[in-house]
Amino acid sequence: QKEVEQDPGPLSVPEGAIVSLNCTYSNSAFQYFMWYRQYSRKGPELLMYTYSSGNKEDGRFTAQVDKSSKYISLFIRDSQPSDSATYLCASYGGSQGNLIFGKGTKLSVKP
Amino acid sequence: DTAVSQTPKYLVTQMGNDKSIKCEQNLGHDTMYWYKQDSKKFLKIMFSYNNKELIINETVPNRFSPKSPDKAHLNLHINSLELGDSAVYFCASSPDGNQPQHFGDGTRLSIL
Numbered sequence: 121q122k123e124v125e126q127d128p129g130p131l132s133v134p135e136g137a138i139v140s141l142n143c144t145y146s147n148s149a150f151q152y153f154m155w156y157r158q159y160s161r162k163g164p165e166l167l168m169y170t171y172s173s174g175n176k177e178d179g180r181f182t183a184q185v186d187k188s189s190k191y192i193s194l195f196i197r198d199s200q201p202s203d204s205a206t207y208l209c210a211s212y213g214g215s216q217g218n219l220i221f222g223k224g225t226k227l228s229v230k231p
Numbered sequence: 232d233t234a235v236s237q238t239p240k241y242l243v244t245q246m247g248n249d250k251s252i253k254c255e256q257n258l259g260h261d262t263m264y265w266y267k268q269d270s271k272k273f274l275k276i277m278f279s280y281n282n283k284e285l286i287i288n289e290t291v292p293n294r295f296s297p298k299s300p301d302k303a304h305l306n307l308h309i310n311s312l313e314l315g316d317s318a319v320y321f322c323a324s325s326p327d328g329n330q331p332q333h334f335g336d337g338t339r340l341s342i343l
Contacts, residue, residue, distance in 0.1 A: 128272075152329055154331055156334075161336075161337075162336050162337075163235070163321055163323075163334035163335050163336045163337050164274070164321070164334045165334070166331045166332070166333065169331045206272060208274065212328075212329050218276060218279070218287055218289075219264075219276060219332060221273070221274040221275070223271070223272065223273050224272050224273075224274075
């Protein structure tokens, strides 16, 4: 069983929609959770970084962690075509700095 | 100003050749990493260096050898390239372990 599971999609939504991206993880020791955005032919770009359970908001983006169910989510409000990218969830596990990534969800926002 | 830069961006070469990829970061971070992203877009860590010392060495063939001349640079040398080495290789850096990592734009390696 992979330590971080993510539905690869693809996910297609109309402009202005609320997008929900989700991951589950298996290791109870995970404490730090990240969301990265990756445009085609670019490197992953850090979007959100959270520690432990709860919500964190940054503009149109909200990251949510539920440690009791080992579930992490990213919500995008008022989605824009420029949000079209692959979104990767990640968490630290095992060795220090050993960042475990989900497989990524490809999102397309249609104008 | 590019924070994490990799060269070259594209590398096309024959099977059996030896090649190197260079990475530099100007963020003042102590830790640098190499990742491999396969054709299915799965991103997996290969190596981690903290202040020029190897910290993580995942199950990677010993044809792959990282070298860190100083804490701002982490190069990846690959011997006897194989078809399965075709992938995108990303360099990343962070202030230390357990901090968010910042990625370069990748080196696209194609083996003919």
